[in-house]
Amino acid sequence: MTDFSSIFGLALGLVASGDGELYAIIALSLRVTLTAVAIGCLVGLPLGAFLAVVRFPGHGAVTALLNAFMGLPPVVVGLVVYLLLSRAGPLGVLGLLYTPTAMIIAQAVLVTPLIAALARQSLSDLHGEYDELFQSLGLSTRRKMAALIWDGRYSLSTAALAGFGRAIAEVGAVIIVGGNIEHVTRVMTTAIALETSKGDLALALALGIILMTLSLAVNAAVLSLNRTARRLAYA
């Protein structure tokens, strides 16, 4: 097999070649995953905040369920979304199967519980600090949730990043609902799976390196944005 230095070379060469196809795949990966994470945050953060603020019968069970769903197997999510979106399924009329939208839906399902569970954890800690003050101020549940999310935004960005990491790296769900169609639903991970199945392990690994670099870049960007925002807030 090819040695690692030549694979790095291959990865660099791919990026440098300005290969339009590669960039389209990278762009689609980012578009699908970032949208899924945005939806995951839209749903997961309020859900996590709600669980941090409100006690109700069955609270423990819901939390446990959410924690368990952090480990949802992507293939299972892919299958369920496939069954929903398939022409034979309840949402078949929408014709969403084998589109980026289907992939976004699957990934959103995958990351929402993760983001919600992590948000609940960190917002519960914050709520422990704020609880008496909130009570004394007589705040509504909604204002409490909003205040927690706003004040906890830096630690919540970690939850969002965890969601991003899970989504950008998964192949099981997107390959089932996206179909890995060239130019339409092929993303980095499905391209890697394809090259692996073609036995082109070097190319697959080179793509893997590019994917990891991408993921690293997004993480670094968010963290440094975070740090700048924090510094400005503390200035």
Add this chain to the structure above:
Amino acid sequence: MLKATETENMGHVRRTPLFPLVAKGLKYASGERALIDGLSLEIGETTRTVILGPNGAGKSLLLRLLHGLLEPDAGSITWGGEAMSGEVQARQALVFQRPTLLRRSALANLTFVLSHLPAAERTTRAHELLAAAHLEHIAATPARLLSGGEQQRLSLARALAREPDVLFLDEPSASIDPAATALIEKMIANAADDGTKIVLVTHDLGQARRLADEVVFLHQGRVTEVTPAPEFFSRPRTDPARSFVAGRLVL
């Protein structure tokens, strides 16, 4: 500073009186241990009430119970004959022993509790409050980075921002230098002059003398006496209070 009830006559229903505040047979326990142990108390509107008592007597717990943050295991609390409610609580503010500040700027900590005002007014009002607490220069500083004393002043300013009818204060000047203590006492006295009922917990006997009209002495989860201030400091009626006053004076 005038109370909203007195200045706004635009169709405002005059709010029901909160006093007397009557607590009867209050109990609050943690496991086997009775922390508040059959406490009864009556407080009127016009006086500035100072609660004294040794560490662990249950002063902070009592404030929490009165303010409705804790439910008593037994006994009752009534405000002007009415049970505690959201409306009653909304007319009160509590300055905690350990200041709980939002992870935001000092200014934002104030605007947060002024959400009923239009945005522009909110900022103006917040700046006024900061100025009154001599905190104008650190308006933009994250509240968590303020010094202990600054945090306590901000806490007080935030409580005053709500223009409460009742202001509970749990050792508001515990870690504060003499000048700032004087400032805080002035802010409290001003609020009292504007008609705010003051219920203050302190360890500082000097402060108690300066601010109190009457003293509630708490010992082991019970009220041992409620005495007008001058009399309390010259002739406490109960043993624990006597040794408390004496002990402090000796030190």
Add this chain to the structure above:
Amino acid sequence: MSRKLLAGIAAALVLASAGAPARAENPFIVVQSTTSTENSGLFKHLLPMFTAKTGIDVRVVAVGTGQAIKNAENGDGDVLFVHAKKSEKEFVAKGGGVKRFDVMYNDFVIIGPKADPAKIDGGKDATAALKKIAEAKAPFASRGDDSGTHKAELKLWEGAGVDVKAAGGDWYRSTGSGMGATLNTAAGMGAYVLSDRASWSAFKNKADMKIAVEGDKKLFNQYGVILVNPEKHKHVKVKEGQMFIDWLLSVEGQTAIRSFRIEGEQQFFPNAEQTAMKKAG
């Protein structure tokens, strides 16, 4: 609040779709097909010609034949293009498809490690070779995924009178995955494996493996194409789907299939109805 939330999600989805490439303008069909046709590069060779001629984009979902048929049954595709004649006929008989047409064939080959522990190298008889593998208990990697290749393999074992179920987990190893993954596995453990020639030719990780047995008639691998039944699934793009099928069967399509080469070697042999072939001749 939940309404706001839904609006937010919808906005996110719309925003994401807005960034979609403009190529989505073309009409398109979805073809459920197999990994062998996709991975070998045949579609990359054929589809641009078809699209240039008709302006129709072809979106290929490449999975195992079993899954491709299942997906087509669910209506998740306009055209089915696979290689398992028996299953395809069942599919049409059950009303899933309109009509089945032969398109082309290629052949299977038995791949083995160069060390050749079962001594089958150079053989022409697939059944005899499998018998020897079973006798030698030499490792054999099977797709085990209900694909056309898997079905063909099981038929060959049956012909050889070997009960592979009994040997499962022992020398007979079912990977339950696609052709490429199975070839990778075989390469990893020095196993024999049945592959379609195209997948093997295009496979890059050949390692210590080579073709051991080829050329047996029993190893022929027929591909068929079927339009998914619009009576069962109203959304099927009959016109475009039929155009694709017609093109595959036409002189032009058949010639295109014949012209596909990997390292100079023809991979697929068109054999659509002779009427069409005559015109090609």
